[in-house]
Amino acid sequence: MLPPHFQPNSPRPFLKWAGGKKQLIAQYFPYFPQKFETYYEPFLGGGAVFFYLFRSRSIFQAVLTDINSELINTYCCIRDNVEQLILLLKEHQARHNKDYYYEVRSWNEGTPLQKAARLIYLNKTCFNGLYRENSQGKFNVPVGKYKNPQICHPDLLHSVSAALQLARIEVKPFDAVLDYAKSPQDFVYFDPPYYPLSSTSNFTAYSRYSFNEADQIRLRDIFAKLAERGVRVMLSNSDCPFIRALYSEFKIHEILATRAINSDANKRGKISELLVTSY
Template sequence: MTAAFPATPTLPPRPFLKWAGGKGRLLSQYEPFFPSAIDTYYEPFLGGGAVFFHLAGRVRRAVLGDINPELVNVYCCVRDQVETLIRHLWDHQRRHTPDYYYQVRQRQELRSPVERAARLIYLNKTCYNGLYRENSQGHFNVPVGKYKNPAICDPSLLRAAAAALQTAEIQTFPFEQLLERALAPDDFVYFDPPYHPLSSTSSFTSYSRYGFTGADQARLAAVFRTLAARGQRAMLSNSDCAYVRELYQGFALHPILAARAINSRAGRRGKINELLITTP
């Protein structure tokens, strides 16, 4: 690994991406349910990584994953090539305009991993509402946001994230793969899947070409039940709806008050209940 960061980062690690459904504002409600010490931490729906960064100081090692290979590439580059990544992001920040944004968004040709990572971070920091959305071909298709001076490159934040990620194994893997691993009693698993829609008009599952159906939710619940039967410590977030409550009947269901951050109408960005589900 070639990252060059201070031995003691000036900032505690925290998310360096904007992410729909990010858990940064919910951590105080989650904290009573986190273990005080964790040997290996597993998170197969990484997203913005708020829970991982919050727990990094009490985790010996981590296994992090996501179904989106471009997101996995970003985390690998932050861990392994943070200084090179910072240089690319400074270049994007220097050149940023709405026209430049669309030029970068259009680029689909093969690039080096660090160039691809810088592109995703740049688009994430400058697109509308920080929303990650793909079309059916897997191409990012969010319009530019109306920001005067977007913070595209934050070296201290990226270096702190790189330091936290040094003990992490990062890969693209399906959540079922957790059943094949020899998890230990002191390990901890956190699932943050795309939320089940609260109504037929909700779009919680449509931010990427992969989607996440009701059948996927049922498969995930089966994995959660299997882990619980093995005595594994695990926790899962999802929407508070009848289907999710039925899937996790028999587990502890903790209502969490959360803000709805993604809505085209500001007046509809109110508080809603989500569920935090824990094993015994």
């Protein structure tokens, strides 16, 4: 069951993103605060929670940040220059094939708009919609096997652009939220790279910046500092003893998610995840 206020043409994630929360909103929405003035999302990714809140709540301020500069550039281009971006995506759509994919993947330079169009094009045509960078910060996912991928979706991009008009969008590390969120009128949602459940599931490097156990502990400390200020804080992560112990002083809720990315098809399916709230 979808949460209330959902309509097919409403703004929603425009990127396929590993760990995206689009399919979990129906389980999340009972835990969202009823009222808040400013929303902060320090691990923006696909932005599913922001888009849901935009659809379902009265006007609020939003500060959307991520350490991935290519991702943040794309959001800014959609907000500020969506028409030109659509034209570039239509060019990619017309020229798409396997050879063209690898040609575009090899590009290193370009204007902000060209880089945004490149990211969306690669995201829509790469294997499994998986964003991954190597240690040099270069996108390195192979082409996917799609017969007719929808690279340009003008109606969706227009609705996303409208939703982002009031948002502050910046490249920032997650700890920068401490400089902004300071009152009970603030709501912070953390969606970090999940703590690995096993040595073979250690998929934390969506970008060149890894996210290790020390980062998980630092994130918990920031969660606690925000909670002490009265900020309403929510966090998603894997269901494992390490995360349960880290957040044992807060409210922990179990969420049933579908694991979509796994090289072994037999290991894809339902899995328990955690949603932690300070309220």
